[in-house]
Amino acid sequence: MTALTRLPLYWRICLINGLVFLVGTVVLAASPATISTRVLVSEAIVLLVGLVLILFANALLIRSTLAPLERLTRLTESVDLQSPREQLSDDGHGTVARLFRGFNAMLDRLEAERSSSNAKALAAQEAERHRIAQELHDEVGQGLTAVLLGLKRATDRAPDDLADELRGVAEIARSSLDEVRDVARRLRPGVLDDLGLLSALAAACTDFSTHSGVHVRRGFAPGLPPLSAEKELVVYRVAQEALTNVARHALASTVTVSLSTQGDAVVLLVADDGVGIHGRAESTGIRGMRERARLVEGSLVVRTRIGGGTEVRLVVPTGTVTP
Ligand SMILES: Nc1ncnc2c1ncn2[C@@H]1O[C@H](COP(=O)(O)OP(=O)(O)O)[C@@H](O)[C@H]1O
Ligand SMILES: [Mg+2]
Incomplete structure (x- = not known):
């Protein structure tokens, strides 16, 4: 069976057809049925039934052979380009499996291309x-x-x-x-270059609180590992967008902005006590945060908190491996 599935699709269909015709011929040869020069009605019926059986068997076998192609077609139509790799998997052999692998490789290239053009933008x-x-x-x-x-x-x-x-x-x-x-x-947190991430974030929090009237609770853990300038900028921009969203959408009275360490990563948490996000469609703001996180191999989760309100959690690996 594995040998059969390894065959190219063209040869598999030829083989199935050949097999069906062979079986048909053998059955015909072994049966006592005869055909007169002028075909009788009873003989025509037998021939018709035989033909229908052959066509039916052929269609059934070809259909099961082409089923993975159908599956692939459906998947390509519905694949989520945000996380494509989770949805296409076929570990088999043969033409269809090769198609799956080719398609996956193309998605990978597309993803890499998208990431690099996002990074450039x-x-x-x-x-x-x-x-x-x-x-x-x-x-x-x-x-x-x-x-x-x-x-x-x-x-x-x-x-x-x-x-x-x-x-x-x-x-x-x-x-x-x-x-x-x-x-x-x-536009450009110069204070990020001069005084570092914590001062820049503190200034942004004060600024946000003054303009929005939302109380900010800051919690920066002591002894945070240093981050590269690029990573600091990502943390700062994500905090900035998360705070903007709190002001625009949350109807919150308090927001907590904290920085802590988790293993060899730094975690930024912006949690408000507002109405919660409840699976609302992501737009350019949240997508931008996600892209920035991806730039530094970090991850971003935006979700409604258990007690209400929204939390934005950014995890940025420091890049220094702890022994
Ligand atoms: N802190 C929050 N509280 C409640 N809803 C939020 C919050 N942050 C985002 N949202 C919801 O998620 C949507 C998408 O946010 P975003 O991608 O930043 O786009 P935008 O801010 O331009 O609408 C918002 O329109 C809003 O409905
Ligand atoms: Mg926004």
């Missing part, structure tokens, strides 16, 4: 943010600082009524400068 996005943040800081920020200094000098020399007006203008310029710095910081 994210890297390009980060580079662009970096550039805009730098320009905001250097061009707009320094311009506004110069305006402020000029206004201060002018205020010192101006008569009282004009000085008051100039102070008002200086106030507007100062708050614009703060906003520009804020935008630049959100």
Whole structure:
């Protein structure tokens, strides 16, 4: 039987057909039936029944041979491209198994291609943010600082009524400068480079709490292993998106942001006490988090917590193997 399944599909069908015709011929030769020169009705009936039996046996055998192809067709139509490998498996031999393996290899290549273009897109996005943040800081920020200094000098020399007006203008310029710095910081967490992940996360939490009114409980475990700059950026961006989602969707009053270690991995947990996600369709935000996690071989789970609310859990391997 294994030898038969190893045969190419074409030869298997030829063999089945040959076998069915052989059996038909043998039965015909061994039976006492005769056929007159002018076929009688009774003989025609016997011939017809024989033919139907042969066709039926042939169809049945070919159908079972082609069944795996049917299965493959159905699978290719319904395969989930987010996790393709879980769904296609055939450990057999022969043409169909080869087709399965070829299809799986193609899915793998597709997945690798998708991952690498996602990585490129994210890297390009980060580079662009970096550039805009730098320009905001250097061009707009320094311009506004110069305006402020000029206004201060002018205020010192101006008569009282004009000085008051100039102070008002200086106030507007100062708050614009703060906003520009804020935008630049959100675009590119410079503090990540200067002070590290914990300070950047703490600043993001404070910022989030001020703007959203949601109370943030921070829990950063001491002695966290160091992460590469790329991994720190992933943790930071995931926390940023998770907090944005809390503000936009959760209707929460408190959110916990914690960093801890688990084996040789760092775990970021953003858990709110809001309405919960309840299997709502993922959109660009959560998919982006997932892609970022995948970039650093991490994993991301977003789910409704047992007591209500949503939790986002990111696990990032540190990359240093503990003995
Ligand atoms: N913390 C949360 N609480 C409740 N629902 C959430 C939360 N985070 C995400 N969701 C739900 O999941 C959906 C997908 O989130 P996301 O992929 O970030 O897309 P977006 O924020 O652009 O809608 C949201 O539209 C929302 O319905
Ligand atoms: Mg979102």
